[in-house]
Amino acid sequence: MTAMPESYEPTERTVPTRNRDRASYDRALVHSILDEAYVCHLGFVRDGAPVVLPTLYGRIGDRLYVHGSTGSRPLRTAGSGEEAPGLPVCLTVTHVDGLVLAKSAFHHSMNYRSVVVHGTAHQVTDPEELRTALDALVDQVVPGRADDSRRASAKELAATAVLRLDLDEVSAKLRTGGPNDDPADATLPHWSGVVPVRKTYGTPIPADDLDPSIPLPAYLASA
Incomplete structure (x- = not known):
């Protein structure tokens, strides 16, 4: 098996016009940023106008699976089958x-x-790939949850749609460190620095009809 390159190849669309030193094409970095989240914003053009939708995604290797509904416009536009032009x-x-x-x-x-x-x-049309994609979407939000829940029924699968997007043209961008004040402002009497922002989870709240004998799963207790 051929080893994957350590970096993605920069393209005209993935090279930023400003602060190019903040851009990275490191594959491991890109994957780590993706794996730490589960909400993305999907942009496309509809009827000549830009549209951006928030939705869930999951990653398997160098492929993203994006959640949708069978009635949604992007899914209808993407079409189905390998011969479809895609979106x-x-x-x-x-x-x-x-x-x-x-x-x-x-x-x-x-x-x-x-x-x-x-x-x-x-659009993902192969039933086996669709089930794998849905597992990835669930585990992206709560790792380990797919194996601890009922899989989708045939009826539920028919009402769910997933888009497949390969990680071919991709880049990361990041900023770290403190403020970059002008030297002339150094003596101004204003506080400066960084206020850290962190994502936290609260204590899980059981459903009203949960059997009290069912314990809190380990993957939630350690979240």
Whole structure:
């Protein structure tokens, strides 16, 4: 088996016009940013106008699976089957890690990690791949949950649609560190620094009809 390259190949669409030093094409970094989230924004053109939809996704290797409904416009546009033209899309994922407060309003910023994927999305039609994709979507949100829940029935599968998007044209971009104030502002009497932003989870709340003998799963207890 041929080993995957350590980096994605930059393209005209994945090279930023500003702050190019913040861009990265490292495969492991891209995957780590994607694996830490589960909500993406999917952009495409509908009737000549841009549309951006928030939705769930899951990653398997160098492929993303994006959740949708059989009645949604992007799924109908993407078509089904390998011969379908697919839907040109731009998918983004972003983590905000800190609010960067500078002495001047102009230099306020954010510490962040983001991934942008360009490509053509196709609807998943193979039943086995669809089940695998749905497992990936569930586990992306709560790792280990797919094996601890009833799989989708045939009726539920018929009402669910998934888009497949390969990670071919992709880049990461990130900012770290403190504010970049102008030297002339160093003595201004304003607080400056970074306010960290972290994602936290609360204590799981059992459903009203949950059998009290069913314990909290280990994957939730450690979340």
